[in-house]
Amino acid sequence: MGRQPCCEKVGLKRGPWTIEEDHKLMNFILNNGIHCWRMVPKLAGLLRCGKSCRLRWINYLRPDLKRGGFTEMEEDQIIQLHSRLGNRWSKIASHFPGRTDNEIKNHWNTRIKKRLKLLGLDPVTHKKVEPVEQIDGNKANLHSSISQKSEENDVQEIKCMDNSSAGAEETKKREEMKVMNLDDHDDDNAEILNNFDMLCSKLDMGMGSWIEQEIINNNDNNNSSTSSHCSSSSSVSMDENYSSNFSSKGESKNEHDQDNSLQQWIENMDSILSWDGFNALDQDLFLL
DNA sequence: AATTCCCTCAACCGCCCAGAG
DNA sequence: ACTCTGGGCGGTTGAGGGAAT
Numbered sequence: 001m002g003r004q005p006c007c008e009k010v011g012l013k014r015g016p017w018t019i020e021e022d023h024k025l026m027n028f029i030l031n032n033g034i035h036c037w038r039m040v041p042k043l044a045g046l047l048r049c050g051k052s053c054r055l056r057w058i059n060y061l062r063p064d065l066k067r068g069g070f071t072e073m074e075e076d077q078i079i080q081l082h083s084r085l086g087n088r089w090s091k092i093a094s095h096f097p098g099r100t101d102n103e104i105k106n107h108w109n110t111r112i113k114k115r116l117k118l119l120g121l122d123p124v125t126h127k128k129v130e131p132v133e134q135i136d137g138n139k140a141n142l143h144s145s146i147s148q149k150s151e152e153n154d155v156q157e158i159k160c161m162d163n164s165s166a167g168a169e170e171t172k173k174r175e176e177m178k179v180m181n182l183d184d185h186d187d188d189n190a191e192i193l194n195n196f197d198m199l200c201s202k203l204d205m206g207m208g209s210w211i212e213q214e215i216i217n218n219n220d221n222n223n224s225s226t227s228s229h230c231s232s233s234s235s236v237s238m239d240e241n242y243s244s245n246f247s248s249k250g251e252s253k254n255e256h257d258q259d260n261s262l263q264q265w266i267e268n269m270d271s272i273l274s275w276d277g278f279n280a281l282d283q284d285l286f287l288l
Numbered sequence: 289a290a291t292t293c294c295c296t297c298a299a300c301c302g303c304c305c306a307g308a309g
Numbered sequence: 310a311c312t313c314t315g316g317g318c319g320g321t322t323g324a325g326g327g328a329a330t
Contacts, residue, residue, distance in 0.1 A: 017298090090317075090318060109296095110296055
């Protein structure tokens with residue numbers, strides 16, 4: 001007997017999310033937090049499966065998401081982590097705050113895999129692929145040119161990331177990455193703020209108007225105590241961190257205050273959401 | 289300009305695991 | 310010990326868009 005579906009799928013909407021649906025989900029989560037995904041669509045007035053809502057939030061709507069393409073350094077780090085962790089995308093993603101496992105998985109499948117293959121490396125084992133039987137001249141030439149290129153250029157760089165060759169050089173490189181990550185911290189936050197602003201614009205909310213709406217909603221909800229069913233420690237709410245700053249300031253709030261408060265909220269989000277297993281133990285393992 | 293091909297990535301599916309009863 | 314349930318994860322799919330023909 002198979003497992004029962006996670007929810008009643010009859011009558012539920014599937015496929016791409018509309019702006020209106022995004023709006024509803026975002027409003028609901030920011031107002032009430034996340035307690036039970038199964039209940040989210042019902043309470044938010046969405047004809048979606050709870051899983052679908054979770055995925056949409058985690059992969060697209062979360063304000064602390066870092067958008068944009070992967071840098072070469074990030075790619076290298078992904079390769080390095082993949083060589084140690086395999087296809088454990090959530091573990092890999094935990095080393096990239098603001099990136100989702102889905103995003104990394106997609107990037108791996110569409111870009112990095114090809115890059116490794118071009119370099120003559122097996123994406124699974126991260127080891128150099130043995131020359132295949134030569135079928136014709138063209139293929140042989142192609143293969144030799146790829147091999148030559150890989151030996152001359154990037155193979156050394158990737159090889160040193162391989163588990164077996166972990167040594168002083170790798171440690172040094174990791175230390176460098178660590179330092180660079182720290183240096184980039186402010187830029188990352190600025191980027192997240194910028195991305196969130198873009199998301200709000202896309203949802204036709206606008207940071208200012210959205211914030212004002214949140215204040216109105218929160219004022220409305222404070223009395224009815226919507227968080228009563230979402231009182232777990234893992235719930236995410238703007239009540240304390242965000243809107244409180246504005247509600248006391250009334251109409252005199254300015255953009256700077258908004259940025260500061262939003263940034264504070266984003267920082268809190270990191271700890272509240274715990275970044276899907278981004279724990280100290282794992283971090284220590286990575287830095288070893 | 290029309291068509292085909294290819295790539296990207298959002299979204300879904302099904303399985304696994306942990307916790308509650 | 311067992312079942313049920315929700316959350317999480319990894320694999321896969323397919324729509325949409327850009328590039329090539």
